[in-house]
Amino acid sequence: MSKTPPNPAIDPRSRGGLFRRFIVPQVLIATAAGALALLWAASQQRQQAHERLAEVAEANALFLTNLKLPRSWQLADSLSQVTNSKVAFFLPDEGLVVGHGWTTEERAVAALARELEPTLARIGEHHALMRAIPDGRGSIVVVEPVGPLFDFSRSSSLVPLLGMTLLAVAAAFLIARSVVRPLQTLAEHGFSAPAEKGHELPARLTARHDEIGILARTLEQQRSELLDEQARRRNSEKMALLGQLATSLAHEIKNPAAAIIMHARNLEAQQDRGEGRLIREEGEHITALVNQWLFVAKPKAPRSSETDLVQLLRSLKSRLAPLLDFHRCRLELQLPESLIISCDTQRLEQVFRNLIDNAIKAMPEGGTVTLEMEQTDESSVVFHVLDEGPGFSAQALAHFGETFYSEREGGMGLGLALASGVVRAQGGTLTARNLKDGGACVTGTLNTRPI
Template identity: 70%
Template sequence: MTKTPPSSASDSGSRGGLFRRFILPQIVIAVTAGTLGLLWAAAQQRSQNHERMAKVAEANAVFLENQKLPRSSQLADNLSEVTHSKVGFFLSGEDLVIGNDWSTEERAVAALAKEREPKVARIGRHHALVRPIADGRAAIVVVESVGPLITFSKSSSVVPLIGMTLLAIIAAFLIARSVVRPLQKLATNVFASPSESEMQLPVSLTGRHDEIGILSRTLIQERHALLEEQELRRSSEKMALLGRLATSLAHEIKNPAAAIIMHAQSLEKHGKPHEGKLIREEGEHITSLVNQWLFVAKPQAPRTSNTDLVTLLQSLKARLAPVLEFHRSQLVFELPDSLTIHCDSQRIEQVFRNLIDNAIKAMPNGGTITIQLHQLDDGKARFTITDQGAGFSPEALKHFGETFYSEREGGMGLGLALATGVIKAHGGTLSATNRNEGGACISGTLNTSPNSF
């Protein structure tokens, strides 16, 4: 069963949600900062316009005071042309002397400024400032038509502000994408990984040294732990099933098998030793198979004693001689004179019986099975069993020792599982490889002393 991504409807509705949540606040901040900057620039521009108008009024007032020129419309036009502002005069009383091109709004804003304190007024785009002349008989008025609140002149600070705002938005977009894209990639790879296999994430995610890298590596570890838990659960379910099966069948099988063995022994004693021995061995094999079921389903601590492994193997070879001959197989030993180990002899014999039986079945046309045994320096005994068969498939090596896994037709997947369980119960190890020259190689270790458990 594989993980399926969210449905297209929900996916389309949520796609880019993190990206929007990440970038929108940054855009709002950038736009707000830019707007405040523009407003500040506009205020500065307005202040500068006011200061310039004040300077124009001051300069014209000083000029008129020094020159004693008549306050005429011609003089107003001349001053307007020189200062690039509308310049007029308020004479004593309410008379306004101006040029010929003043609009109604300009007249109105000038009159409004004269009545105010400070003498500044604004109507629409027109600003007016009134400055009394020192003789006290007149006042000069300056009117300017201000353009848009924000201008884009080369000398203005508006262009840099807008540019900085755009750069901030672009930077926010790039930062948001640099965070969101790895997360999208991570989500895609997680959903693409089958639930029954290890998660594979690209190095661009797992090799990062930030929080995304930590998250990627953590997901891989969690997936690995989950698969291990699932495997343990499946194994427990299999053991429970085998336990129920073995318990229910053990009594029904052992009693008839015991009767067969008893009659086979009687045949051996009364003139038919060959037939009796063959029947007895097959009956013992049936009993051994039931015991394997019971051991795998309900493992118990081994009943250990000092056992000469060399003697055990030689005795086993003698009992298996008819089977080896029938399958045109040879069992070759490379053993020391003796090697004592601390073990449950019956279970260890069953391990080697199962491994030899597997080797025989792996060579349908016959061949040689070699068992090597030698003492290690760390207090363990090491053994290897090799055959001349086809070897293990990659999948079989992956599931080596797994209960109920067998690629052989009719196989139950109990032999190697039993061998692995018994060896582990004795504090040893068991592993499998394929030989370069062909055939399989089973390697294992066993403790030679009780203190090694």
């Protein structure tokens, strides 16, 4: 496959623009969702810390009710070590009783907790909560440092949230890539020279069952239609050129050929019948070639007459004898006794001449050409022309009967095109296939009645 040419309509600076427009919002949304999830997790952590602080304060308040010890700084120190929090007392007579190591900020937040009781108080990096002791002998205050906003050690949900955020970003990247890359491929193939084969869209695009697949199949169909239109235009140009060439040469060739044929007939009638007949037949062959060009370039309505195909083919075999001998070939006719149809005799003879000539040229080392014919019913005849050559190539079978297509060096691609056209005009078909044991077979059908 040839390399797709670059599309000049695609500005290199615009590459990735759609990808960025697609991926950036997705990443922002995923990031925002992750951030909101983390903030929610942080608020849950703070709520849990608040609830823990309240549980510690209430548990210690109940414990002090049952404990008949004086509420001194030593007891405050002991409770602080047990609860792993700073514990202090507010006594009616003594005020705030704290243990060792209290900072000014911790004392201040404890005093604020007394004013805000029962709500949470916070100053700086510490928060505090106060609860009244049920025995009525003062209150207990618990002070703890405020934990970090995101404490991964205290919440197992944060790590999955971060993982989900990263997974969402990766998914957005893959989705954007799966959409943008096919569109980029479509844009690059959109400029591929439509007259050249090998620039079809990849099957991974045309086989998709989504909107991109629909777009790819639509573009491929339009490209195929454009290829067909270009082929028709090229064929029309060739036909016009062939018509001009055939018209200009017809007069220049037919007049000398007519003189040659006339003198050949005189020679055939007076002196040497064999030499005269050979010259006449070759002159008629030259005229037939010119008529073949004219028929392909400017087809006219056929002139039908009653013709015995068996007699026509036997006569053609006799005239082709020198050509068959030169190429070391034999022509075998497998025909019924008689087969009368209404046809354009001259054109139909040219069809069989072309098919036999192609079969001979397919066997450069010589061989046998077999022509079989039978009447299948009252209105149709079928014939087969078989050779012992290498057979048609896959490309030749695909373009069988196409004007100007020829794989033979020096061939113009007119012989089979003329044969197909004449057979169609006769209401029939012409097809080709390769034989299993080697060789090729051209099969045609003809309508026996006037068209």
